[in-house]
Amino acid sequence: MSQCHLRSLQSFSEQRDEVPLARELPYWDFMGDLVVLADGTLAAGLRLRGLSIETWDETAINRMVSGLRAMVNSLPDGCEVSFVSDVGSDFSELIARHENLKGSNELIAWVSEERIASLRREVTDLSLLRPTLYAFVYRRFDPSTRSLGQSLFKSFLAAPKKFVEVKKEEHEIAERELRQAVAQLAETLEAIGLLARPLSGEQVRQVIYGFLNPQRVRSTGAPRLDHQHRHQEFTQEELAVAPELSVASAREQIVFSDLIQGYDSFVLDGLYHRVISLKTLPEYTHSALVSRIAGLPFPHVLHVHLRVPEQSKELASLQSKRRVAHSMSVTQGGRASDLESEAKLNSTEDLLRELI
DSSP states (O other): OOOOOOOOGGGSHHHHOOOOHHHHOOEEEEETTEEEETTSOEEEEEEEEOOOOTTOOHHHHHHHHHHHHHHHHTSOTTOEEEEEEEEEOOOHHHHHHHHHTSOSOHHHHHHHHHHHHHHHHHHHTTOSOEEEEEEEEEEOOOTTOOTTSOOHHHHHHSOHHHHHHHHHHHHHHHHHHHHHHHHHHHHHHHHHTOEEEEOOHHHHHHHHHHHHOTTGGGTSOOOOOOGGGGGOOSOHHHHHHOGGGOOOOHHHHHOOOOEEEOSSOEEETTEEEOOOOOOSOOSOOOTTGGGGGGGOSSOEEEEEEEEOOOHHHHHHHHHHHHHHHHHHHOOOTTOOOOHHHHHHHHHHHHHHHHHO
C-alpha cells in the first residue's frame, strides 16, 4: 500500500531559488527609437494627446467612436497595438516651467512660491492626477514562416556570412514594416482629432523605467544605457565560473527594484500593485463607457491590447460557424427552432456582411 508524503513548501526549487526581476523582463535591447524584445519582436511607441469629451453630446461621442472603429478596422493583418492610459502625478516638467516664470519681483514672487509648494505637496500626496496616453505597435516574427522564402533549416545550414545577411535583411524588412504601420496609425488618429507624436528612444526608456521603478522615478530619471553588453566576449560557461566578468544587459540597467509577490497583489519598488482583468463583458454598453475609469481617485494604468488576425482565416472560420448555426436553427417536421442557434446565425451573418 503506497503512502502519500506531504512535502514542505520550502522543499520546492522555486521556493529556494531567487531569480532577479531583470531576468523575467521581456526587453532585450534598445535600438534608437525601437525596442527589441527577447523573442525578436520589434516595438515602437506614440505619445497621444487625448480629447476632452465632458461637454460633448451623444452625437459627437458616437461620431468619435465610429472614427475609432474605422481606425481599428484599417490596421493591417497581423498588427498588434497596445493603448495605454497611465494616470499618475508626474508634473515635474510643468512645475519647473511654472517656477521659471515667477520672475524676480519680490512683491509677487512669494505668491508663485507658495503656489509651487502647494502643487508639490499635492504631487507627493498623489492627490493631483492626470492621464498620459500612449500607443505601442508591435511587429512579431512568425517562426513557422520566413519572409525571404527560405526555411529555417536551410538558413542554419548556410554559410555564416550568408546567414548574417539573411537575418539582417529580414530585420530591415520588419523594421520598415513597423515604421509604416506606426505612420499609418498616427495619420488615422490625427484624422479623428488625436495628436500622435513618435516617442524617441530616451522617452521610451523613461516610460519603461518609470513603470518598473515607480518610487525611484520621482527623484531620479532613467540612466543612460551602456551598450558594452553588445560586445560580450565571454561565453555562458565562462560567466558561470566568474560571474563578475559579466556586463549588465539593457534590462538590468533599467530596473532598480525587486518584485515581491503576494496572494492577490505584488509589491514593486515599495508600492503595492493589483491587477484587475476586464474580460467579463458588462450587461450593457454605451459610447465612452471606459471614460469612467479615468475618474478613479488613485494612480492606475489602463492597458488595452489589440491583435488583428488574418482576415482570410477569420472569414473561413465565420463561414464554418454560419453553416453550423444554420443547420441547427432550421426547423424540420414542425419541431421547435433553436433560439440560441438563430441568434448566433444572425450575429455571424451581420459580422460577415461588415467584413465583406
